[in-house]
Amino acid sequence: MQPAGVAAPLKVDITEKTFRSAEGVTIVALRGLSFEVRQGEFACLLGPSGCGKTTTLRILLGLDRQFSGNYQLPEGGSNRIAAVFQEPVLLPWRTVEQNVRLALSPHLRDKELDWLFDILGLSAMRSLYPSELSLGLARRAALARAFATEPAILLLDEPFTSLDERTADRLRRLLMTVWAARPTTALMVTHNLREALLLADRIIVLSPRPAQVLGIFELDLSRHLRDAPALNNLVSDFHKRFPDVG
Numbered sequence: 158m159q160p161a162g163v164a165a166p167l168k169v170d171i172t173e174k175t176f177r178s179a180e181g182v183t184i185v186a187l188r189g190l191s192f193e194v195r196q197g198e199f200a201c202l203l204g205p206s207g208c209g210k211t212t213t214l215r216i217l218l219g220l221d222r223q224f225s226g227n228y229q230l231p232e233g234g235s236n237r238i239a240a241v242f243q244e245p246v247l248l249p250w251r252t253v254e255q256n257v258r259l260a261l262s263p264h265l266r267d268k269e270l271d272w273l274f275d276i277l278g279l280s281a282m283r284s285l286y287p288s289e290l291s292l293g294l295a296r297r298a299a300l301a302r303a304f305a306t307e308p309a310i311l312l313l314d315e316p317f318t319s320l321d322e323r324t325a326d327r328l329r330r331l332l333m334t335v336w337a338a339r340p341t342t343a344l345m346v347t348h349n350l351r352e353a354l355l356l357a358d359r360i361i362v363l364s365p366r367p368a369q370v371l372g373i374f375e376l377d378l379s380r381h382l383r384d385a386p387a388l389n390n391l392v393s394d395f396h397k398r399f400p401d402v403g
């Protein structure tokens with residue numbers, strides 16, 4: 158039990174998750190996957206392609222209940238959980254602002270969101286429709302929607318894939334700015350080591366399938382000091398600790 162007044166962390170303890178392939182073969186996606194994300198911490202789940210990262214997020218989102226084990230989501234927030242996926246799922250017939258406000262519970266629909274649109278550089282795009290947005294802008298709108306709901310936990314599944322590197326980098330920095338304005342317990346899935354080293358407080362390093370935790374890489378360096386040379390040092394520290402990863 159958590160002592161009163163201490164916010165509960167995200168706790169994940171998945172004993173096993175299997176899939177059955179079309180040919181009837183059993184695929185063990187996760188086995189003995191246990192980790193925690195402390196309250197207010199930005200954690201990355203880093204692992205090779207196909208190791209079970211998306212499967213883990215789907216379980217936490219309640220989209221897949223066919224597994225053994227358990228998990229506990231953090232308490233608090235106006236909304237329990239918000240997610241940002243690889244594809245920004247926006248309603249095409251609603252404006253950017255309507256897409257964001259529709260995610261809010263009815264009593265919050267009129268809340269002041271200027272700060273959020275400002276930080277994400279979306280102030281001039283509030284009345285545009287998704288079809289008028291570039292992919293990078295659509296991702297920003299998806300981030301705005303997730304933060305607007307003030308979730309107890311934010312789950313992100315490779316939100317910067319299929320963007321050119323410059324746009325991805327700008328978005329990573331915008332994510333950090335908005336996160337710093339409203340620190341939120343966050344778990345982001347990525348297979349990009351540099352991205353994890355840029356964004357995370359700690360990295361939960363996963364094995365190939367079935368995903369298990371190989372170790373935790375803590376990042377004490379303040380995010381604004383993580384420039385290119387600092388990142389190069391972090392990459393080499395990481396490789397000393399995890400020579401076979403990334």
Ligand SMILES: Nc1ncnc2c1ncn2[C@@H]1O[C@H](COP(=O)(O)OP(=O)(O)OP(=O)(O)O)[C@@H](O)[C@H]1O
Pocket residue numbers: 176177178184186204205206207208209210211212213348366
């Ligand atoms: N619905 C499904 N049916 C059968 N197998 C599945 C299903 N969903 C996932 N898998 C398998 O489970 C394993 C883990 O998949 P998952 O998508 O979680 O990996 P991932 O780490 O997110 O990969 P990536 O980084 O490539 O997105 C893979 O081998 C995948 O083929």
